[in-house]
Amino acid sequence: MSLEVSPAVERAGSVARGRAERAGSPTVRLSDWLLGVLEEDEGRPFELLVRLGFDVRALQRQLEVSPPIPAPSTDAIYTAAKGHSIRLRGEPSLTTDLVMLAVMMVNDSFRAALERYGIRVGVVEHALRSDMMAAPDTIEQPPAEFVAAEPVDQSDAARILDANLNRARESLRVLDDYARFSLNDAALTEELKRLRHRLADATELLPPSLLLQSRNTLGDVGTTISTAGEFQRATPRQVAAVNFKRLQESLRSLEEFGKLDDARFAREVEQIRYAAYTLERAVLTGSAGRERLAAARLYVLLTGSQCVNTMDWTIAEAAAGGASVFQLREKQLPDRELIALAHQVRKWTHKANALFIVNDRPDIARLVGADGVHLGQDDLSPHDARRILGPDPLIGVSSHSLAQVRQAILDSADYLGVGPTFPSTTKGFDQLAGLEFVQAAFAATTLPAFALGGIRPENIAEVVAAGGNRVAVSAVVAEAEEPQVVARQLFGALSDVSSG
Incomplete structure (x- = not known):
């Protein structure tokens, strides 16, 4: 094509083709194209949707599992984007925001799906038109009298x-x-x-x-300074x-x-x-x-109703068996009761010389002086949690795909929860990521990552064989009559794994 394509547009196309190849799709899908143009948080499409108040992270998650709708050829998408550029901007430039608009509007079914995901395509189109109409106001007006421009060396x-x-x-x-x-x-x-x-x-x-x-x-004077x-x-x-x-x-x-x-x-x-x-x-x-969690291998999630013994005794016993991180995971308690319990867990984990993480609630974590917070994919973003917690506490993020691993890293997570690995008695999952994902995630990053979901002494060897050198467990410790024995079995299986 003779149409001039920016490097950012080329990258978006490359990402779209790569996604289709990894999915084994014979054709690039419209969802691949839209995920391609939204790949970069600092890119124009991403920033435009954020400015319009759309939940881009939710959109990306929906696109990952949306029904496949084949995209037209790259030339067809570029031609459509060129048409939008001429219509909205009066010139045929090709940028990622125009490619995004072309992808959104090229197929009625895809556009309807986006509307269901909360993305109003008409609003996006209007914003691009408004940006164009506002542009002349930003152009510096020439002086009343002609002044020759200085020659540029x-x-x-x-x-x-x-x-x-x-x-x-x-x-x-x-x-x-x-x-x-x-x-x-x-x-x-x-x-x-x-x-x-x-x-x-x-x-x-x-x-x-x-x-x-x-x-x-x-002749550079700076080389001697x-x-x-x-x-x-x-x-x-x-x-x-x-x-x-x-x-x-x-x-x-x-x-x-x-x-x-x-x-x-x-x-x-x-x-x-x-x-x-x-x-x-x-x-x-x-x-x-990495520095703060270098020695952490065994991470225990606790709910009061799940512990067959008292929570303080369970923490002390599990810590004696090798657990060094404990998460308070209470979904049903009223805030006042949750804060009171969290204060207690803070004391118990201090005594056990262990880290204390609060599930979902950075506000509670800050109030009780916890060591950090753990976030799911539907919770606050790490950025928002950091604004509440401040710079020092740890932020963990649950990840169920490599795309989520990558995003958590870019969002500056301190550690990852990776899974689910096996079926869990504590939490139901629509789909198991499995050992294959554990292997891929641990190979992708050396950020501290804890394999989670149904891990027990009977199957932890499979996790270790897949490259998992850290695990997070819940029921297997909380429901044990002897938490120290179970923790020691799990920790022992991990102790010979070289640190990551």
């Missing part, structure tokens, strides 16, 4: 771009090495690799000969933190000076900078979670 701007592209690429390589070799985390390494590719794609919008010809390393702090690093995590800041500063300079050469380049660099902020939070928060 292209070589100076190119020299700045070249230097900052080098800085950004170098920082990304350092961060890639940290994620790959220090954290040994496949998911974060893949995210940083994706960011490097985005920068490379954006760089193709600039004339390469101009950048090389403008380079003057010997340094500070003592530049050569002082205490830990690999500090190296990563410093390089995230270096990356973001370089991207900001690229964005500003890039406007002199190509507005498309500047816009894409802006989106890369936003993505870098998200990854910084994920990498550095995850590093802290």
Whole structure:
């Protein structure tokens, strides 16, 4: 096609095709396309839907399980998006928000499904039209008298771009090495690799000969200026933190000076900078979670009605058997009773030298001084929970698919619950993720992850064989006459697994 396609649109198409391939679908589905354009939290489609008040996370979950509706060809989608661009903006540019609109409107059944999911396509279309109508107000008006523009020294701007592209690429390589070799985390390494590719794609919008010809390393006065702090690093995590800041500063300079050469380049660099902020939070928060949970292997979820003995005795016994994290999971108690019980559990876990997590309720966790909160897919987002808890408490997230694992990592979860592995007597599940998912999740990330769902001494060897080095259990300990014995059996099966 002669139509100009942005790097972000190309990535969305690549994600859509990849999703179809992994699902074994012979054709790309409309849900694949929409998930592709919503892949990046900092992308224009995602931000537009959030601005309109739509629940994008809920939409993504619905799309994961929605009935498959085949998409038309890529050319057909691009042509439809081009038509929307001409109709709404008066020019044939092709951006991800227009591709999103084309996907939403190309099939009546798909549009109706989106309406059922709470996405009003007409509202999206109106917002894109309104953005276009508001655009002229943002354009600076020329002065009353003609003033000749200052000539732009292209070589100076190119020299700045070249230097900052080098800085950004170098920082990304350092961060890639940290994620790959220090954290040994496949998911974060893949995210940083994706960011490097985005920068490379954006760089193709600039004339390469101009950048090389403008380079003057010997004449750069900055090469002889340094500070003592530049050569002082205490830990690999500090190296990563410093390089995230270096990356973001370089991207900001690229964005500003890039406007002199190509507005498309500047816009894409802006989106890369936003993505870098998200990854910084994920990498550095995850590093802290890894440190705090490094020795944790056995995690016990407790409900008062489930314990055959008193809860304080159950905690003490399970901790003696190797449990080091306890979660209070009370769904039915009124808030006043829940707070009173949580205060008690805080005392009991302190005495047992164990971490205390509250299920679902960051407000309760903060009130009683718990060590953190655990969230399900339908609970508050990690971002909102963090606003309640503050920077230090742990946030865990239940994950039932690799897409949810990836999202939890980007949302800066400190640890993951992975499953359900086996049928559970404590909680019913519509579908078991199974051992295959446990294996894939533990291979995807070294963020602390606890396999959960129906795990008992009789089947824990299967979890270990699948790569699970941490487990979360409930009834098998709470209903045991001797919780310490059961905990010791579970912990013993995990103790020989190399730490992750």
